[in-house]
Amino acid sequence: MKSSRRNIIPAALALILALCAGLPADAVGVPVAQPAMAPPLATPPVIEARSWILVDFASGQTLAAGNADQRVEPASLTKLMSAYVVFSALRDGRLKMSEEVLISEHAWRAEGSRTFVQVGTRVPVEVLVKGMIVQSGNDATIALAERVGGSEPAFVQMMNGYAQRLGMGGTHFEDASGLPSPTHYSTARDLATLSRAIIRDFPEYYGIYSLREYTWNKIRQENRNGLLERDPTVDGIKTGHTETAGYCLISSALRSGMRLVSVVLGTSGVTARETASAALLNYGFNFYESITVKKAGEMVLRPRVYKGAEQYIAVGPRGAVQVTVPRGQGATVSTRATVRGPLIAPLAAGGVVGELQVDVAGKTVARVPLYPVTAVATGGLWRRMIDTISLWF
Numbered sequence: 001m002k003s004s005r006r007n008i009i010p011a012a013l014a015l016i017l018a019l020c021a022g023l024p025a026d027a028v029g030v031p032v033a034q035p036a037m038a039p040p041l042a043t044p045p046v047i048e049a050r051s052w053i054l055v056d057f058a059s060g061q062t063l064a065a066g067n068a069d070q071r072v073e074p075a076s077l078t079k080l081m082s083a084y085v086v087f088s089a090l091r092d093g094r095l096k097m098s099e100e101v102l103i104s105e106h107a108w109r110a111e112g113s114r115t116f117v118q119v120g121t122r123v124p125v126e127v128l129v130k131g132m133i134v135q136s137g138n139d140a141t142i143a144l145a146e147r148v149g150g151s152e153p154a155f156v157q158m159m160n161g162y163a164q165r166l167g168m169g170g171t172h173f174e175d176a177s178g179l180p181s182p183t184h185y186s187t188a189r190d191l192a193t194l195s196r197a198i199i200r201d202f203p204e205y206y207g208i209y210s211l212r213e214y215t216w217n218k219i220r221q222e223n224r225n226g227l228l229e230r231d232p233t234v235d236g237i238k239t240g241h242t243e244t245a246g247y248c249l250i251s252s253a254l255r256s257g258m259r260l261v262s263v264v265l266g267t268s269g270v271t272a273r274e275t276a277s278a279a280l281l282n283y284g285f286n287f288y289e290s291i292t293v294k295k296a297g298e299m300v301l302r303p304r305v306y307k308g309a310e311q312y313i314a315v316g317p318r319g320a321v322q323v324t325v326p327r328g329q330g331a332t333v334s335t336r337a338t339v340r341g342p343l344i345a346p347l348a349a350g351g352v353v354g355e356l357q358v359d360v361a362g363k364t365v366a367r368v369p370l371y372p373v374t375a376v377a378t379g380g381l382w383r384r385m386i387d388t389i390s391l392w393f
Contacts, residue, residue: 052265056324057259075240078178110138138177147177178247209236306387308345
């Protein structure tokens with residue numbers, strides 16, 4: 001015991017002297033705790049599919065992909081765009097969930113999966129929406145298309161118009177439900193873009209995609225997305241299948257505040273599409289994390305404003321700016337903000353005045369518009385005169 005004490009005292013004195021001299025503790029042979037190391041980034045899983053992609057919902061960043069821009073048959077994933085058009089009509093008040101829609105013979109005779117609506121009957125929009133999403137009913141989809149567009153061809157024009165607005169350059173639709181056609185195609189990347197748009201633009205309706213089943217007219221309709229049962233963090237989004245398209249699945253999951261979207265197209269079976277989707281989601285959540293770079297409305301710059309009631313104005317992003325990085329590499333995130341020329345009042349709060357560039361490890365991953373945090377009114381006569389002269393120089 002005495003010998004042990006004799007060994008401890010000199011070691012303690014050496015440590016105190018080393019710290020006073022500014023030396024690290026391990027320089028005198030005293031072990032110290034090492035900082036936690038980020039896990040190494042593994043390669044994405046092998047996916048047996050024609051094309052696939054994994055994206056972060058918040059930033060839109062691609063975390064893994066294979067043939068993501070290849071044109072493929074979307075099958076019933078087409079109904080995501082049909083739903084987007086219907087949701088837009090509901091949001092704009094052109095359609096109501098309680099409204100009853102007359103079922104035409106064209107809708108009743110729809111090929112493929114069905115919701116079993118009967119010709120000549122009136123069915124509530126809410127039932128048809130569930131039939132389109134949960135059961136993937138072609139008859140319900142066509143009935144909604146005829147109600148919103150006047151006819152299915154007119155509705156398809158609306159679908160293609162929204163696809164252009166969303167930047168889905170590799171997509172073209174020929175019908176509302178997803179029947180095979182050489183001119184009916186999309187890509188994994190475009191379908192990920194569409195899925196993100198549905199979740200972002202229509203959160204009030206997105207919950208329908210997580211319904212396991214619903215019953216109407218004494219007929220129980222089940223959701224074909226098996227991941228809803230296998231993984232409690234999965235809350236959508238849509239299955240698809242034809243003989244030529246193979247088995248397809250778009251999935252979205254939310255874990256610890258981070259949402260990912262996976263698109264798997266052209267697998268060999270139901271189990272294969274679910275296994276591939278689960279592997280992609282698990283890969284993303286295990287090896288990546290979401291970083292909030294700026295909060296919504298947070299001041300990024302305070303530039304000069306000319307001819308305004310205020311000389312300086314705070315500018316920032318309208319929404320939160322998030323990026324996804326490999327776990328433990330948050331320190332590699334950097335930003336650079338710029339303003340578009342001299343700012344001259346009046347300035348509206350909704351007008352873009354600059355841009356925030358976000359880089360990860362030196363690579364630009366996002367460009368976010370900047371807005372005035374508050375509007376700036378025109379200044380008085382004297383301020384306008386002084387600033388006019390200033391702008392000459």
